[in-house]
Structure formats: structure tokens, C-alpha cells
Amino acid sequence: MEKMIYPFSNSLLPILEAIHNKESLNYIKYAVTPPSWRKHSDDVGGDIIFSSDYDSTLDLVDTVIIADFTYNDYLYKDVLKKMEIALQKDKKVVCYHSLKQEDKTRLESLYHESFELISSLENETNISSFRYTSQDSVVIGIGNMMNGLDETHIIIGLTEAYEELGYNVASISTNHNTRLLGYIDFPSEIFNDSISEENKVLALNTFIHEIEEQKCPDIIVIQFPSGMMKYTEVCHGGFCVKSFMLSQALSVDFFILNLPCLDSNALTYEKCCELSRVFQYRYDFSIDHFCFDNKIIDDSASIEEEDIIYQFIDIESIDDLVSMISKGSHELSCSSTFDKESYKLIVQKSIEKLSTIIEEF
Amino acid sequence: MDYSTPFIHLFSSPRNNYFYDVNKDSIVPISLNEYKFLEGEIQQNTLSDDEVKHLENLESMGYLSKKRFSKIIHPATDSVEYHVLNRAEQLILQVTQSCNLICSYCPYANKTDGVLQRNHSSKAMNWETAKKAIDIFRDNSTDTDKLSIGFYGGEPLIAFPLIKKAVEYAEKLFEGKEINFSMTTNGTLMTDEIIEYIVSHQMTIMFSIDGPAKIHDISRKKADGSGSFESAFSNLKKLIAVYGERYHNKIFINMVLNPDNNIDETLELFDDDLFKQYDIITEASLAEDDKLEKKIEKKEAYTSSMRYQYFLGFLNFLGLVDDINTALIVRRYFNDIERKYERYKNKLTGLTDVGAPGGPCIPGQRKLFVNADGVYYPCEKISELSNVMQIGTIDSGFDFEKIRTLLNVGSITSEKCKNCYALLHCKLCAIYADGYDSLSVDQKLKNCYVTLNSFDDELEACVLIKECRTIYNRERK
Numbered sequence: 001m002e003k004m005i006y007p008f009s010n011s012l013l014p015i016l017e018a019i020h021n022k023e024s025l026n027y028i029k030y031a032v033t034p035p036s037w038r039k040h041s042d043d044v045g046g047d048i049i050f051s052s053d054y055d056s057t058l059d060l061v062d063t064v065i066i067a068d069f070t071y072n073d074y075l076y077k078d079v080l081k082k083m084e085i086a087l088q089k090d091k092k093v094v095c096y097h098s099l100k101q102e103d104k105t106r107l108e109s110l111y112h113e114s115f116e117l118i119s120s121l122e123n124e125t126n127i128s129s130f131r132y133t134s135q136d137s138v139v140i141g142i143g144n145m146m147n148g149l150d151e152t153h154i155i156i157g158l159t160e161a162y163e164e165l166g167y168n169v170a171s172i173s174t175n176h177n178t179r180l181l182g183y184i185d186f187p188s189e190i191f192n193d194s195i196s197e198e199n200k201v202l203a204l205n206t207f208i209h210e211i212e213e214q215k216c217p218d219i220i221v222i223q224f225p226s227g228m229m230k231y232t233e234v235c236h237g238g239f240c241v242k243s244f245m246l247s248q249a250l251s252v253d254f255f256i257l258n259l260p261c262l263d264s265n266a267l268t269y270e271k272c273c274e275l276s277r278v279f280q281y282r283y284d285f286s287i288d289h290f291c292f293d294n295k296i297i298d299d300s301a302s303i304e305e306e307d308i309i310y311q312f313i314d315i316e317s318i319d320d321l322v323s324m325i326s327k328g329s330h331e332l333s334c335s336s337t338f339d340k341e342s343y344k345l346i347v348q349k350s351i352e353k354l355s356t357i358i359e360e361f
Numbered sequence: 362m363d364y365s366t367p368f369i370h371l372f373s374s375p376r377n378n379y380f381y382d383v384n385k386d387s388i389v390p391i392s393l394n395e396y397k398f399l400e401g402e403i404q405q406n407t408l409s410d411d412e413v414k415h416l417e418n419l420e421s422m423g424y425l426s427k428k429r430f431s432k433i434i435h436p437a438t439d440s441v442e443y444h445v446l447n448r449a450e451q452l453i454l455q456v457t458q459s460c461n462l463i464c465s466y467c468p469y470a471n472k473t474d475g476v477l478q479r480n481h482s483s484k485a486m487n488w489e490t491a492k493k494a495i496d497i498f499r500d501n502s503t504d505t506d507k508l509s510i511g512f513y514g515g516e517p518l519i520a521f522p523l524i525k526k527a528v529e530y531a532e533k534l535f536e537g538k539e540i541n542f543s544m545t546t547n548g549t550l551m552t553d554e555i556i557e558y559i560v561s562h563q564m565t566i567m568f569s570i571d572g573p574a575k576i577h578d579i580s581r582k583k584a585d586g587s588g589s590f591e592s593a594f595s596n597l598k599k600l601i602a603v604y605g606e607r608y609h610n611k612i613f614i615n616m617v618l619n620p621d622n623n624i625d626e627t628l629e630l631f632d633d634d635l636f637k638q639y640d641i642i643t644e645a646s647l648a649e650d651d652k653l654e655k656k657i658e659k660k661e662a663y664t665s666s667m668r669y670q671y672f673l674g675f676l677n678f679l680g681l682v683d684d685i686n687t688a689l690i691v692r693r694y695f696n697d698i699e700r701k702y703e704r705y706k707n708k709l710t711g712l713t714d715v716g717a718p719g720g721p722c723i724p725g726q727r728k729l730f731v732n733a734d735g736v737y738y739p740c741e742k743i744s745e746l747s748n749v750m751q752i753g754t755i756d757s758g759f760d761f762e763k764i765r766t767l768l769n770v771g772s773i774t775s776e777k778c779k780n781c782y783a784l785l786h787c788k789l790c791a792i793y794a795d796g797y798d799s800l801s802v803d804q805k806l807k808n809c810y811v812t813l814n815s816f817d818d819e820l821e822a823c824v825l826i827k828e829c830r831t832i833y834n835r836e837r838k
Contacts, residue, residue: 007537034537036499072506075537233707300436301444311443312504 002061004030006054006082007069009037014153015177016048018160022181028065030057034078054082058089066095068176087111094118096179118179130202133209134251137170137217138354141252141285143224145259147237148308149293150337151223152178154256157343158221159183165347170217172208174225184211186225191242204249222250228257228283231297234306247283254350255279256289258337260310261296261318267325269332288353289346290334292318367425368712370782371400372817374824381820383782384426384711386704388823389419399425428712430784433775435717435768441761444726449501453511453741454491454527455732456520458484462547462589465580466617466648468744469515479745485520486733491527493755494731499534508535511543513730513741518550528562541565545615547581548593551600560603567613568597572627580619601639608639616645616690620659624666631689645690667691675822679829702823718771718778718787720812724752724764731755739767739791747797766800767791773800777809783816 005012008031016028028048035052051057058064064086066079080103086093087107094116099107107115140158142151152175159171159181171183179185190203208220224246227237257279267290276287294317295310302309318336325334333349335342368383378396381388395412397403405413419425437444460469460481468478495510502508510531512524528542543565559566570593571577578588601608618627635641647659671694674687678695687695722728724739731737732745735755743750752767753759770791771778778784789812794805 035533036535036538037503072539074539078537298437298440301448311440312447 001063002030003028003063003065004032004057004061005065005067006032007037007067007075007079008033008050009067009069011150011152011175012067012177014156015175015180018156018181020047021160028180030061032057034075055085058086058091061091063092063094065180066093066097068097071097083107083115087114090114092116096176130199130206132202132205135208135212135220137212137220138253138350139250140219140221140350141224141255142221143228143243143255143257144226145229145257146227146231146297146308148310149227149258149260149295150175151258151291153337154258154291154343155183155221155223156181157340158256158347161343161347162219162221164344167218168216169219169221170211170215172211172220172222174223186223188225191225191245197245201245201248204246208250222246228279231302231308235302235308237308244283247285252283252285253354254288255285256291256346257287258291258293261292261294261313261321267321267332267334268328272332288333289349290332291337292321292334293337294318367399367427368429368780368782369399369425370820371396372820372824374821374828376828377824379820379824381782382424382426383785384428384709385424386707386709386785388705388820388827389424391415423711426711429779430712430714430716432715433717433769433771433778434715435721435771436713436715437723438765438769441723441726441764441768444723445759445761445764446501447504448726449498449729450505450507450726451509451511451728452494452498453513453728453730454486454494455513455515455730455741456486456491456517456523456527457515458482458733459519460515460547461519461549462516462581462583464582466619481515484733486523486731486735488523488526490731490733490735490755491523492530494735495527495531495534497755498729502538506538508538508540509543510540511545511741513545516547516550517544518546518555521550521555525558528564532562543567545569547589548596549583549589551596553599556596556600556603559600563607563611565611565613566600567615568593569615569617570594570597570630571617571619572622573630573633576622576627576630579622580617598635601635601641608641610642612641614641614643614689616643617648618645618663618667618690619648620663622663624663624670628670628688628690636689641689642693643689644693675825679826681829698819698822698826701819702826705823717769718781718784718789720787720793721768721770721790724767724791725759742792744795744797747795749797749799750791750795770794770800770805773802774805777806781809781813783812786816786819787812788815 005016005028012031016031019027030049030051032054033050033052037052064083066083069075069079079097080099083093083095084107087110092114093111096118099117104117108117142154142158144151152173155171155173155175155178159169162169171178172186173183174186174188176185187204187207190200190207193200193203195203208222211217211220224243226240226242228240228243230236230239272287272290280286294313294315296313298309298311315336315338318338322334322336322339325332333346335346369380370383371378371380373379373396378391378393379388380391380396380399391399392412394403394408395416398405398408398412398416408416416425458469458479458481460467469481498508498510510527512520512527514520517524524544531540531542541564542562545567546569548568548570569581570590571580574588574590574594577590577593581589581593583589597612597614601612604611616627616630618624630636670688670691673685674691674695676682677685677687678698722739725737728740729737730739730741730743736745736751737753737755737759738745738750739752749763750767751760752763767790770789771787773794778787781787789805789808791800793808793811794800794802796804
């Protein structure tokens with residue numbers, strides 16, 4: 001059975017690559033973007049075939065997977081239309097994006113055999129009590145310095161590296177499309193609940209506890225749900241409130257911070273230590289490793305548009321930055337977000353730090 | 362203390378004295394003595410101990426710094442290609458150069474014998490050019506989520522078949538993205554079919570209406586010399602009726618004010634029942650005369666009438682008098698002033714070493730104007746006869762060196778800009794320095810008053826708001 005995924009975006013690339021590496025039954029051959037989105041270059045994605053022609057690609061597949069996407073009215077309507085086109089052509093459609101109730105009911109009643117909705121609610125842990133419980137598992141935290149960065153490569157890289165060493169890993173991701181890899185959806189809906197902030201912290205803690213009970217993981221790898229530093233008072237990214245609440249709901253044993261690429265003069269060992277101290281005071285854990293994303297902040301555009309605006313850079317530029325920083329200080333642990341080999345080293349570093357906690361095989 | 366040439370601007374209100382600190386981008390109240398000292402009128406030893414301490418405290422917090430830009434270079438200079446090729450926001454297509462009206466202040470109506478601006482002509486954009494422009498816009502907007510395509514003329518509705526084709530092509534091409542279509546029109550050629558089309562594609566329409574019939578028809582005439590108000594206004598009403606509740610933010614009025622006309626009579630337009638029923642956003646501006654040979658003179662009657670409208674607007678805005686409505690033509694000013702007032706509460710940490718005055722956008726990124734021949738310009742307000750403002754063509758692509766030149770218009774008057782207290786709020790872009798073959802220093806300096814007057818007004822308005830909400834409020838209580 002050939003499968004395609006729509007709408008494809010950059011954040012899906014590490015997920016599809018991980019699927020291909022695992023030779024999973026979820027193997028997805030075709031990735032289709034809306035026509036106005038960025039075309040991918042030929043040297044990424046390995047065997048994945050990229051296209052912006054939905055109709056032609058539909059003829060080549062049996063199954064259409066609808067990825068979760070950042071909601072906007074226009075894209076939602078477009079995706080709904082494309083699902084119906086596929087269903088009318090007797091294709092199977094598996095939808096990972098939540099639908100409005102009326103659309104869900106209509107599609108399920110018309111196409112109940114070929115339409116499947118994988119709602120995040122299906123993975124939801126039943127939060128039955130609000131009582132704080134400390135974790136038994138080792139907790140590896142991954143956070144973005146600011147909103148708009150993408151840690152998907154990091155969570156996938158770390159999960160694979162721990163699993164290669166034989167650990168049982170429960171990965172909790174804010175990228176809903178990682179459900180394609182069997183990861184657990186981060187329960188973002190807790191933040192919208194009409195309960196007190198204290199109870200939201202307890203609800204998050206209970207969620208983690210119930211995952212521990214169900215899956216008995218050696219290690220929990222969890223993504224923090226928002227940026228962890230505000231850029232300015234105007235571009236505050238939610239004031240890091242959600243990340244703070246999560247930090248109070250669990251005890252992080254090893255933390256990786258994902259940053260945009262900065263000027264190498266800004267990234268001295270002393271400044272990184274200072275940042276780590278700030279995190280210790282604010283979140284109760286320090287930063288053990290720095291990862292660099294392929295984005296730089298466009299300060300003038302950000303101030304003008306009152307939002308964090310990034311520019312994309314070549315992945316090779318990150319490697320240059322990492323080399324420069326490493327030359328300056330061997331004690332600073334850093335790597336490129338896209339360097340797959342570095343995750344084995346990060347895992348080793350975490351084991352060294354936590355060797356009294358994890359039983360080595 | 363050494364306060365020689367701190368980068369500040371001193372000004373006063375009837376109640377108090379202030380300085381605007383450029384490095385902090387904020388307004389600081391000071392005593393009269395401190396004001397005179399900073400002006401150089403009195404010596405430091407005439408200040409009281411409290412005043413000396415006050416100034417020392419300000420200095421320790423970063424105020425009264427002498428720092429200026431060492432070089433005028435726009436921060437986006439090195440990343441112009443990235444912005445233009447990935448973050449394009451708005452495309453404007455000149456679908457026709459023809460118009461069915463002859464407006465007295467229109468720069469295209471043969472006002473300079475084709476010297477300062479092109480004239481109306483029968484030239485129209487063909488589909489191949491329009492399609493290519495839209496395709497290029499698609500390629501250059503991959504990192505932009507909200508996009509806009511505007512149709513410009515002459516009178517764009519003359520080329521309605523091309524507009525339809527472009528809209529339908531773009532809607533397919535930009536599936537999944539938010540795309541808005543817009544047009545400025547004199548409204549006289551709007552048929553029922555066109556109205557239905559506009560509404561079904563949720564287009565944004567700006568109607569050009571200068572006042573009630575007796576005012577509008579003075580300037581905006583058809584080719585046979587008759588007025589155009591009746592057809593324009595009735596079409597505006599029809600369009601609103603079909604749009605229904607969704608009209609807001611889809612229908613606007615652009616009102617060109619002529620200083621020869623009576624402002625009070627102009628405002629009679631808003632006595633129509635239409636404006637009682639619908640809150641139509643109206644933008645009013647003085648007719649632009651930079652592309653006209655005969656300049657428009659601001660008469661005293663016009664100036665005092667407009668000042669009175671702003672005065673009434675302030676009374677309403679500050680809640681000082683009940684039952685006063687702000688005239689639609691000044692409402693936008695008050696919508697903006699609150700936002701600017703809030704802005705002065707956020708203090709900067711200081712100027713960077715290298716920077717530029719705040720006027721220019723990135724040509725080709727914020728807006729790309731493509732004329733009927735497929736030539737690129739930064740926006741539709743330029744003169745199409747200007748060589749320096751051409752930033753490329755559909756066939757040859759963008760000229761990034763020219764784009765950088767226009768972006769760095771501040772560098773042609775760098776010494777003046779480095780010492781200008783309004784530099785962070787400068788409104789001057791390359792249009793104000795258009796020397797046709799190159800950027801003109803003289804032209805730019807002549808237009809500096811635009812920014813300085815506007816910024817002085819803004820400072821005074823913000824201080825008035827603050828005083829009314831504090832000093833006057835306490836006294837009223």
C-alpha cells in the first residue's frame with residue numbers, strides 16, 4: 001500500500017525519515033505540499049518523493065495521511081476539500097488533525113470504512129486525580145529558547161539513541177505528527193481548561209505519572225510546550241508561562257536547550273553558564289547541552305512586525321558555529337540540531353551525569 | 362557632569378517641560394531650570410541639589426547619552442535577498458493605465474506634460490505578464506502566511522476581465538494560505554455582476570469619494586465634464602448592501618481633501634444615512650502635489666477648519682466633553698495616537714553603533730508594484746518615469762543593488778540623519794528623495810519637514826494625553 005502525507009511541512013521531515021529508518025508499516029512514500037509552500041531541494045528526505053500536485057499524486061497511492069498542521073481557516077478548508085476528493089476516489093484517509101464536530105460526523109457517516117480520525121484525545125491519559133507524585137523514571141527535558149524553533153529533530157534523535165542502547169523510552173512531544181512514530185501527544189489542552197493554574201500543574205504531573213504507570217519507561221523524553229525566554233515585552237511568546245508550569249510538574253534530570261544561531265561572540269562559555277544559572281533559578285534545572293537550530297532572528301523585522309521573525313540558514317553554517325564555539329571552550333556542550341551523530345554523544349553525557357540513577361546494560 | 366550634546370530634543374507644554382531622549386526613545390519630564398540648563402542657557406551651579414541629583418540619576422539609567430549612530434546602514438542590508446525572495450507580502454498589478462475620469466489633482470491627468478509622471482494611456486497589462494507576476498509572487502512568498510494582491514490603474518475596473526482571471530488563478534495557486542484581493546476604484550463602473558464577484562471573492566475595496574456631490578464633483582469629473590458622485594455613491598451603497606454584515610474591513614473610503622474646498626461642507630457627506638447605519642473606515646489626506654507642476658496651496662480657512670476638527674477629536678478622545686463625535690476624517694489619527702502613546706512606555710536600551718532612520722520598507726518585500734509593462738517598483742506612489750525607482754523587471758528579475766540603494770536612502774544625508782532627533786520615527790523613504798536618475802540629497806532635505814512636523818505633533822499629543830490623564834484629571838476631581 002502506497003501512502004502520501006498532506007500538507008507536508010519541514011517539521012514532518014525528521015518524522016518521515018525516522019519512519020523510513022525503522023522500516024515501519026507506516027512507510028510514507030509521497031509528501032505533498034500546498035502549491036504556495038516552499039519546494040524542497042532534491043538532497044533532503046532520502047527516498048521520499050516531494051510534490052505540490054495533490055491530484056496527480058493521489059492516483060499513485062492507496063492511503064492519504066492528513067498531517068496535523070498549524071490551524072488557519074484557509075488551510076483547514078483546503079484540507080477538508082482534499083480529504084473529500086480522496087474519499088470520493090475510494091482512498092483510505094487517516095487524519096491526524098482535529099476536525100470540527102460537524103465535519104467529523106459527516107465524514108464518519110459517509111465514509112466510515114475508509115475514513116479514520118486519529119484524535120489526540122485517543123492518546124489522552126485519563127486524569128482522574130490531582131495529587132503530586134514524583135517521577136521514578138529519568139526525565140530528559142527539551143526546550144526551545146523562544147517560540148518558532150523546532151525541536152522535533154532533537155526528540156527523535158534522542159529517542160532513537162536511547163532505544164539503540166536498549167532503554168525503554170516514553171517520548172512526549174508537542175509536535176502532534178510524532179504520533180506517526182508512536183510518541184505520546186503532549187496534553188496542550190490542559191492549558192485551556194477552566195481550572196486553577198495550580199491544578200493545571202497538578203494535572204500535568206498526574207499525566208506524567210499515569211504514563212509511568214502504563215508504560216513503565218526507563219526514560220521519559222519530554223518537549224516543553226512554549227519558548228522558555230521571552231524575546232521582548234511585545235514579542236513575549238506567552239511569557240513562558242506554559243514552560244514554567246511544566247517545570248513545576250516534574251523534575252528534569254537532564255536538559256537540552258534549542259537555540260537560534262547566534263553570533264559566536266554572544267555564545268561564550270561564561271554567557272552560557274550565566275544562562276544556565278538563570279534557568280536554574282527560574283525552572284529548577286540547569287542546561288546540560290545546547291543545540292542550534294537553522295534559524296537566526298531577524299531583529300529589525302521582529303521589532304517592526306511585533307513577532308519573532310526568523311531567517312533560515314544553511315545547515316553547514318551551524319556546523320561552522322559549533323566548531324568555533326568548541327574551539328573557544330571545550331567545556332561547553334553544544335551541537336547542531338541536525339547532527340544525528342551528536343545525539344549518541346548527548347545520550348552518553350546524560351548517562352554519565354545520571355549514572356547513579358540509570359542501571360547500565 | 363558633562364551634558365554637552367546629549368542626544369535629546371527639548372520641548373514644552375503649557376504646563377511642563379520635557380526632553381525626548383533618542384537613545385531611550387522616551388519622554389522625560391524635567392523642571393524649568395533643568396530645561397534651561399540642558400539648553401545651555403544657564404550654568405550647572407544654578408541648579409538645586411535635587412535637580413543635580415535628578416540629572417545624575419537619569420544619566421545612570423542611560424538617559425542623556427551622547428551616543429549616535431556611527432554609520433547609517435539599514436540593518437536589513439545584508440539580508441535583502443532573503444526578504445525579497447522569501448517574505449514577499451503584497452503584489453500590486455497595474456492592470457490598466459486608462460481611466461474614465463479626469464480628476465483635477467490626478468498626477469496622471471497630463472499635469473506635467475509627461476515630465477514628472479506618466480499620463481493616462483490605453484496601455485493595459487496582458488495576461489502573460491499578470492500570470493508571471495503572480496507566479497513570481499508565489500515563489501517569493503513561501504515564508505509569508507498572509508498575502509495580498511492589489512489591482513491598480515488608472516481605473517482598474519476597466520480591466521475587470523483581467524482582474525477576474527488573476528483572482529481565480531491566484532486563489533488556486535495560493536490554496537491553504539490567506540490571500541486577500543484589493544482595489545482602489547472611483548466606483549463609477551461597478552455593475553451588479555462586478556459587485557457579486559467582489560463579494561463572492563471577499564475583495565477589499567477602497568472607494569475614492571471626496572465629499573458630498575457639491576464637493577466631490579468639483580474635482581472628480583467624467584470625460585464629458587459631468588460629476589461622478591451619483592454613480593460612485595450609489596454603487597458604494599449597493600456594494601455595502603450585498604456585503605451585509607461582512608462589510609467592515611472590506612469597504613473603505615479614500616477622501617482627497619482639497620484646501621480650496623470648505624471642510625465643513627466636505628464633512629456633510631457623513632450626514633448621509635449610510636454613515637449612520639454603517640461604520641465605514643475613511644482615510645482622508647491632502648491631495649499630493651509632488652508630481653504636479655502647480656503645487657497645492659494650503660489656505661488659512663482649510664488649516665483652521667482642520668485644526669478645529671482635531672481639537673474636537675481631542676476633546677472626545679480625552680473624555681473631556683460629552684456627546685462630541687470625532688469626524689471620520691481625523692479618526693485614524695486618534696486610533697494611531699493611543700498606540701504611539703503606549704509605545705513611549707517601552708524604553709530602548711540605547712542606539713546601536715550602526716543603524717538607519719526608520720522610514721524605508723524593504724523594496725520588493727513589503728510591496729511590489731508591477732506596471733503594465735512588467736517593470737518592478739517599490740510601490741504605486743512612485744513616478745514611473747523615475748529610473749532610480751525601478752528595481753527590476755519581470756524578465757530580468759530583481760536588481761538587488763538598486764534595492765539596497767533605496768533601502769539605504771538615509772545614507773545620502775548621513776550626517777544630518779545621525780544628529781536628527783526624529784530619526785527613529787522618520788517617515789521618509791526613497792520616494793521623498795526621488796531625483797529620477799539618482800537619489801537627490803536636496804529633495805530629501807526639502808522633505809525633512811514632513812517627518813519633523815509630524816514627530817513634533819506626536820510628542821505634543823502624547824504629552825497632552827499624559828497631562829490630561831494625570832494633572833488635569835486630578836484638578837478636575
